[in-house]
Amino acid sequence: MQSLAIGGFMLVVMAFPVGRIEAQSAPADTSGRARVVAGYCAAWNEPDPTRRANLLRVVWDTEGEYSDPTPANLKGRDALSGHIDGFLKQFAGGSIRCSAPQFHHQSGRFTWEIFAANGSSVVAGMDYAEFAPDGRLRRIVGFFGPLPLVNK
Amino acid sequence: MQSLAIGGFMLVVMAFPVGRIEAQSAPADTSGRARVVAGYCAAWNEPDPTRRANLLRVVWDTEGEYSDPTPANLKGRDALSGHIDGFLKQFAGGSIRCSAPQFHHQSGRFTWEIFAANGSSVVAGMDYAEFAPDGRLRRIVGFFGPLPLVNK
Numbered sequence: 495m496q497s498l499a500i501g502g503f504m505l506v507v508m509a510f511p512v513g514r515i516e517a518q519s520a521p522a523d524t525s526g527r528a529r530v531v532a533g534y535c536a537a538w539n540e541p542d543p544t545r546r547a548n549l550l551r552v553v554w555d556t557e558g559e560y561s562d563p564t565p566a567n568l569k570g571r572d573a574l575s576g577h578i579d580g581f582l583k584q585f586a587g588g589s590i591r592c593s594a595p596q597f598h599h600q601s602g603r604f605t606w607e608i609f610a611a612n613g614s615s616v617v618a619g620m621d622y623a624e625f626a627p628d629g630r631l632r633r634i635v636g637f638f639g640p641l642p643l644v645n646k
Numbered sequence: 647m648q649s650l651a652i653g654g655f656m657l658v659v660m661a662f663p664v665g666r667i668e669a670q671s672a673p674a675d676t677s678g679r680a681r682v683v684a685g686y687c688a689a690w691n692e693p694d695p696t697r698r699a700n701l702l703r704v705v706w707d708t709e710g711e712y713s714d715p716t717p718a719n720l721k722g723r724d725a726l727s728g729h730i731d732g733f734l735k736q737f738a739g740g741s742i743r744c745s746a747p748q749f750h751h752q753s754g755r756f757t758w759e760i761f762a763a764n765g766s767s768v769v770a771g772m773d774y775a776e777f778a779p780d781g782r783l784r785r786i787v788g789f790f791g792p793l794p795l796v797n798k
Contacts, residue, residue: 563750593794598715601774601787607796620793622755622774635753641772641793642745644759 526629527597531604534631535592537575541582546575555632562636587611600625678781679749683756686783687744689727693734698727707784714788739763752777 530553537549550571560574561567568577588610595604602625607618617638624633682705689701702723712726713719720729740762747756754777759770769790776785 561751561753565750567751591796591798593796596789596794598717598789599713599719599787601713603772603774603789603793605793605796618796620755622753622787635751635774637748637750637755641755641757642748644743644745644757644770646743 527602527625528595530625530629530631531592531595531602531623534634535590535606538578538581538590540578543575543579546578547571550575553631555626555628555630558626558630558632558634560634560636563638585610585616588616595623597623597625679754679777680747682777682781682783683744683747683754683775686786687742687758690730690733690742692730695727695731698730699723702727705783707778707780707782710778710782710784710786712786712788715790737762737768740768747775749775749777 533549533553537546537553540546540549554571554574556570558571558574559567559569560577566577568574585608588608590606590608593605595602597603602623603620604623605618605620608616610616618640619636619638620641622633622635622637623631626632685701685705689698689705692698692701706723706726708722710723710726711719711721712729718729720726737760740760742758742760745757747754749755754775755772756775757770757772760768762768770792771788771790772793774785774787774789775783778784
């Protein structure tokens with residue numbers, strides 16, 4: 495196993511019969527998928543329905559499916575826009591920030607954090623993402639709170 | 647927002663138009679899905695191909711899809727068993743431990759950690775999971791290393 499400290503991040507690379515295991519430590523990501531996730535996050539911060547629809551048209555598949563533990567479980571741009579509308583009314587003046595995504599094959603993950611109007615952190619979580627062949631998001635499955643931990 | 651410390655875990659519940667946001671802090675989980683994930687983890691620790699096939703028959707859908715960044719991307723029990731075989735030969739005498747899963751709707755997540763034969767931690771990661779209607783796993787998408795973080 496090799497460990498390299500690069501720019502403050504730890505990169506771990508091991509030999510593995512079918513490829514390699516590489517710890518994905520928040521790499522700089524300037525690809526199309528990173529832009530799509532940034533646009534998706536921008537839609538969650540856009541209170542104007544028309545502007546939000548324009549953002550979602552670029553990043554969300556017409557058949558895209560969204561679910562989270564609230565327990566939202568919906569399909570399509572209009573349903574997602576309505577769900578975001580409820581969120582923005584709940585957290586009026588607040589915001590949500592997203593991390594850069596990590597991904598492989600057609601899937602990815604990124605984290606996010608909701609901040610109240612006064613700047614205090616409300617809740618953090620992680621979204622699992624799937625991309626359609628044209629690069630738009632076709633699935634987001636949200637999880638709230640910290641990761642479950644392995645017993646040691 | 648309400649915060650409750652229960653048994654050492656922090657539970658956060660907020661009002662939300664479409665339901666509630668609840669931080670999922672590794673709850674005790676004795677459901678069928680938790681047993682399925684435990685069986686899946688046991689299959690990753692089973693070097694005997696026949697016993698491993700028996701474990702996978704219980705927990706893995708015949709059309710189940712698996713991918714990770716190694717870059718494994720496969721379908722079906724035999725292909726998954728072969729991938730696990732490569733892993734177990736690479737880490738002979740080692741083991742993998744899994745957390746309890748969190749889930750909602752048809753999806754879930756859990757973390758895992760690989761230990762070498764001498765007990766040292768090699769790498770940790772997280773699996774996204776989807777369940778078929780009969781409760782078996784129909785998709786695992788693995789991610790290695792820590793979560794990407796939100797810039798503050």
